[in-house]
Amino acid sequence: MKAENINPFLLSVHEVFETxxxxxxxxxxxxxxxxxxxxxxxxxxxxxxxxGKGIVAIKMPPTTALALVGKxxxxxxxxxxxxxxxxIGEVVNIIAGVAKAKFTNLSLSLSLxxxxxxxxxxxxxxxxxxxxxxxxxxxxxxxxxxxxxxxATENEKEKKHASTCSR
Amino acid sequence: xxxxxxxxxxxxxxxIVSWLKKAGVGNVLEAADGSEAVExxxxxxxxxxxxxxxxxxxxxxxxxLTQIRSSGHKVPIVMVTTESEKERVMEAIKAGANDYLAKxxxxxxxxxxxxxxxxx
Numbered sequence: 001m002k003a004e005n006i007n008p009f010l011l012s013v014h015e016v017f018e019t020x021x022x023x024x025x026x027x028x029x030x031x032x033x034x035x036x037x038x039x040x041x042x043x044x045x046x047x048x049x050x051x052g053k054g055i056v057a058i059k060m061p062p063t064t065a066l067a068l069v070g071k072x073x074x075x076x077x078x079x080x081x082x083x084x085x086x087x088i089g090e091v092v093n094i095i096a097g098v099a100k101a102k103f104t105n106l107s108l109s110l111s112l113x114x115x116x117x118x119x120x121x122x123x124x125x126x127x128x129x130x131x132x133x134x135x136x137x138x139x140x141x142x143x144x145x146x147x148x149x150x151x152a153t154e155n156e157k158e159k160k161h162a163s164t165c166s167r
Numbered sequence: 168x169x170x171x172x173x174x175x176x177x178x179x180x181x182x183i184v185s186w187l188k189k190a191g192v193g194n195v196l197e198a199a200d201g202s203e204a205v206e207x208x209x210x211x212x213x214x215x216x217x218x219x220x221x222x223x224x225x226x227x228x229x230x231x232l233t234q235i236r237s238s239g240h241k242v243p244i245v246m247v248t249t250e251s252e253k254e255r256v257m258e259a260i261k262a263g264a265n266d267y268l269a270k271x272x273x274x275x276x277x278x279x280x281x282x283x284x285x286x287x
Contacts, residue, residue, distance in 0.1 A: 074185050083178055093249060
């Protein structure tokens, strides 16, 4: 994946964590071997469409999820419940939204976020060639951001525009 | 004064309520979608400020804003959203929003941005 396509997501993670959580993060090695979260891992997913298409997923162990959402609401959380799931969905929504705004030359839309429990070995074969996983570490714990994203070609954008105009 | 927080995410409502309380606003009402927000504003004249999310089920923030304004309510409404593009901001202002707060924001930003409405 081109750096210009991954950088908005990288910057977005830093911005969201530092602004909303007052928590600096350190970026690990991009494309490092995927660390399994195990059956209790938590994954927040959101889809992108429009001039680009893809999926953004934030993956973390329950301890990080509890610390992250607990920091957001200023409470100590002990178990992964509906609030934690809601919080992770909100985090991936905000990260994707901030990244989306950085793609100033693309018109993108976000899906509603989804949160799943467990581990995903491969999110989508559609993005085999443009799939990147970035590990992060922070005082709240470790997590990773997985991004599968490709920009529509000029041809695809023209076809889409023509299809919209002909309706 | 009463502040109404409108967001379909319970966790986002909890965050904003928590930050409003830190900013000295103790009387905070909540709504989970646009239609609840319209109902609350119509039945509660003590609401002095509305913080409205954009994307919500049943009725979006923009639809709720439009309905509130067409009913003649002049309560200050601040749109809260991840959608930070200029077009969406202009759309909200044209529909009658007073201001715009883009996520992510921190407690200091929310306090500074809302100061004029909280002390008015």
